Amino acid sequence: MAKSRVKPIRPGAAEGAPAPAFSLPTEDGREVALKEFAGANLVVFFYPRADTPTCTREAVDFTRLAAKFAAADTALLGVSDDPVRKQKRFHDKHKLKVSLASDEARETIRAYGAWGEKTLYGRTYEGVLRTTFLIDAKGRIARIWRVARVDGHADEVLAAAKAL
Numbered sequence: 001m002a003k004s005r006v007k008p009i010r011p012g013a014a015e016g017a018p019a020p021a022f023s024l025p026t027e028d029g030r031e032v033a034l035k036e037f038a039g040a041n042l043v044v045f046f047y048p049r050a051d052t053p054t055c056t057r058e059a060v061d062f063t064r065l066a067a068k069f070a071a072a073d074t075a076l077l078g079v080s081d082d083p084v085r086k087q088k089r090f091h092d093k094h095k096l097k098v099s100l101a102s103d104e105a106r107e108t109i110r111a112y113g114a115w116g117e118k119t120l121y122g123r124t125y126e127g128v129l130r131t132t133f134l135i136d137a138k139g140r141i142a143r144i145w146r147v148a149r150v151d152g153h154a155d156e157v158l159a160a161a162k163a164l
Helices: 053-064 066-071 084-093 107-111 153-163
Strands: 005-008 023-025 031-033 041-046 074-080 099-102 115-120 123-128 131-135 141-146
Touching: 023 099, 041 053, 041 153, 053 066, 053 074, 053 153, 066 074, 066 153, 074 107, 084 099, 131 153, 141 153
Parallel strands: 041 074, 074 099
Antiparallel strands: 005 115, 023 031, 041 131, 115 123, 131 141
């Protein structure tokens, strides 16, 4: 497999800073907003494309650990720039236990710094950077992962959530 390089276009959100507010449509037709999670932890994982092999592995891993995240008072939210209908098909096809939000305008993706330059097979383009944020109960960014490999990633995020 070719090695991919990524470079954020702008830094976006930073550890210790307040998480950027958002309100996005989800796969089930409702709106989800950051303010709904006040008093609880939240994991927001940005992924490039619904129903691709690596994105599927990541979402399935978070689903596998959903009950453990809930026990750690931590909600899960996946975000990509795919339309709601594609998020719904992805969610249903893989029986995901995490909400998936659609950010077609890429405003939230950019606010979090999860949009940037990518290089794959010698081709440079802009896209969603696989990035995960752990937001604490006070709405501050506790941890950021610029994800290179998804294997073991959800487990690492769970350990960080339990430590909050």
